[in-house]
Amino acid sequence: MPPLRSPRVHEREALRREILDAARKLFAGEGYARVTMRRIAAEIGYSATTIYHHFPDKLALFHAICDEDFDRLRVAFAATQAAADPVERLRLLGHGYLAFAEAHPNQFRLMFMTQLADAERQSLVTASADKRGDPARDAYALLVTTVQAAIDAGRIRPAWREAQLAAQTLWAAVHGLCALDLDHGNDPWVAWSPRPERARALVEAVLAGMTLPPSPPDPAIGNEG
Amino acid sequence: MPPLRSPRVHEREALRREILDAARKLFAGEGYARVTMRRIAAEIGYSATTIYHHFPDKLALFHAICDEDFDRLRVAFAATQAAADPVERLRLLGHGYLAFAEAHPNQFRLMFMTQLADAERQSLVTASADKRGDPARDAYALLVTTVQAAIDAGRIRPAWREAQLAAQTLWAAVHGLCALDLDHGNDPWVAWSPRPERARALVEAVLAGMTLPPSPPDPAIGNEG
């Protein structure tokens, strides 16, 4: 049964939701720096200080939004594990990362493109230390695990048969497309190809270079050096 | 012979240089947003408004610094054109980008990882429109030209035989390694492989996926579709 919540608590949670939704809409539309606390408050008919009774500061508000959207990344990544072929799972992971960055550019920016001071990063890391290494909750660990599965299936070329190295190669590639798109996607001095084409070209190039086709039925032929 | 410059003009140019150098140091160290005009001025012992007698606004100052740093990248890129093999030139361009980011991380941050609003970037780009498209002065145009040479030499696989697409694929890949390294190179939750290994693995993966070996001496075999 649901826990008892006084009307007071109920209203408080409702307002918190209102703040989150208004802030997400503004952040997503105009970016973190462009949106002011006063404008978020005006959007829901309150004064700016009210927000500070629900979130310590602007960054914490953004972080709360980010946390909610990070669940979507985990869901998207988990869905890739349905594929039987480990290389196909890698392909889906790459496109999952790309799709997440496209759908939630500002959240992506905060999670992967924000330069933090060492102290900030330290506290951020220790705060989520419990998830680390668990493929079900740590996206990077899931990537490494999938790469290892591909290695075990004999689908990775010799030069990339170290799970960390191969994982970091794929991650760097797809991250580069996302980062370039966010920071320079509107630069007129680059005639950008359509993003879907770029995404496909990049993932296929890296996978084609790194992986091998499924080994032939006759195992006597496949051995090397 | 050098043009006549009164001491007045000489001093003016010297101060402009002082502003540029101080601003580059601060921008590179702490990022565009965190550096204030007042602090740049204090760094060289002037008041903030003095900067506005040499640059229209903060963004124009940033733009002037970027222009100078892009020249250095162009010099590094020009050296790669000595190689006869176009695919080798692509390899050198990739590693040139990686080496530039490693050697000048702060300038790289300034040039490629500084997030600007669309309007800001628009005005920034129109200011340097004269260089655009000239491979000798535009690093991206040089990359596209080199890719086109590889296509013309029959060294690019069919799926990437559009110079812009292939150029953007290679750029995204190497940019991703640089960006990830700068923003997360010290994150303890990733067991990073040594950077030289990652750089080599990434460039070789993309090139292996995108390119073809030199066509065999017998031209009758190489044709397809």
Added chain:
DNA sequence: GGCTAAAAATTAACACCGTTAAATAACGGT
């Protein structure tokens, strides 16, 4: 040297920002 006009640099201010302390309004329990 002393005067003048232009250039250079500064101070003061504006409108905005994130944030906080103090003050006020609204509410639940007794």
Added chain:
DNA sequence: ACCGTTATTTAACGGTGTTAATTTTTAGCC
């Protein structure tokens, strides 16, 4: 009806990029 807690607002602080007005410095000329 009162009290204490909570919710919310107003006013303010120190900061930002930028600009108008003002002061200081400089160059050229008598």
